[in-house]
Amino acid sequence: MNLKNHLRPNDQIELLKTLKARFEKNKNRHPGIAWADVEEKLLINTSKLWSLNEMERTGGEPDVVGFDIETGKYIFYDCAPESPKGRRSLCYDSQALEARKEFKPESTAMDMAAEMGIEMLTKAQYRELQQLGKFDLKTSSWIQTPASIRKLGGAIFCDRRYDTVFTYHNGASSYYAARGFRGMIKV
Structure with a gap:
C-alpha cells in the first residue's frame, strides 16, 4: 500500500467529521443526497479521502454538489468562499x-x-x-x-x-x- 496517498485512521475520522458538518450546514448544495450514502462511498475509496483531505488542507472546503447517475459517484467541488x-x-x-x-x-x-x-x-x-x-x-x-x-x-x-x-x-x-x-x- 502506498502510504503517501492514504490517511491514518484518526485523520480519516477527523476529515469525515469536517465533511459531514459542512454537508449538513449547506443542504442546498445537495438536495436529495443522504450523508450516510456519501460516507459509505468515502470509506470504500480511501485514496479519494486522501485527495479530499488535500482539498481541505489547502483551504478548498470541499462539499458534495451532486451525484453522477452514469458513474454512481458523488461529486465534490471546492466550496470555499474565495479561491483556496x-x-x-x-x-x-x-x-x-x-x-x-x-x-x-x-x-x-x-x-x-x-x-x-x-x-x-x-x-x-x-x-x-x-x-x-x-x-x-x-x-x-x-x-x-x-x-x-x-x-x-x-x-x-x-x-x-x-x-x-x-x-x-x-x-x-x-x-x-x-x-x-x-x-x-x-x-
Whole structure:
C-alpha cells in the first residue's frame, strides 16, 4: 500500500467529521443526497479521502454538489468562499512555468491538481458552482483551458463581480496572489 496517498485512521475520522458538518450546514448544495450514502462511498475509496483531505488542507472546503447517475459517484467541488489560499500564486501549467525567465512561482495549477488527485473545474462546472452561492468575489480561479487557447500561450480564469460570473484570459505564465484554482473529484 502506498502510504503517501492514504490517511491514518484518526485523520480519516477527523476529515469525515469536517465533511459531514459542512454537508449538513449547506443542504442546498445537495438536495436529495443522504450523508450516510456519501460516507459509505468515502470509506470504500480511501485514496479519494486522501485527495479530499488535500482539498481541505489547502483551504478548498470541499462539499458534495451532486451525484453522477452514469458513474454512481458523488461529486465534490471546492466550496470555499474565495479561491483556496493554499493554491494561489500559481501559473497555469508546467509549460508556462518553464517559459518564465524569472520570478517563477513554486508550482502550477495543473501540476498541483494532479498531485492532489483532483481535476480543475471546467467553465461549465465553475458556472454550476456559482448557482450554489457567490464565490470568488475578491479572488479569481484558473479553470481548464481549451487546447486551442493554450496552444497560443493563453489560459482562462473566472471570478464573480457585479453579481455576474466572468470568464477572462491571461498569459498562462502569469500568476497573482489573488488567483488560485478550484478542483473537483468524484467518489
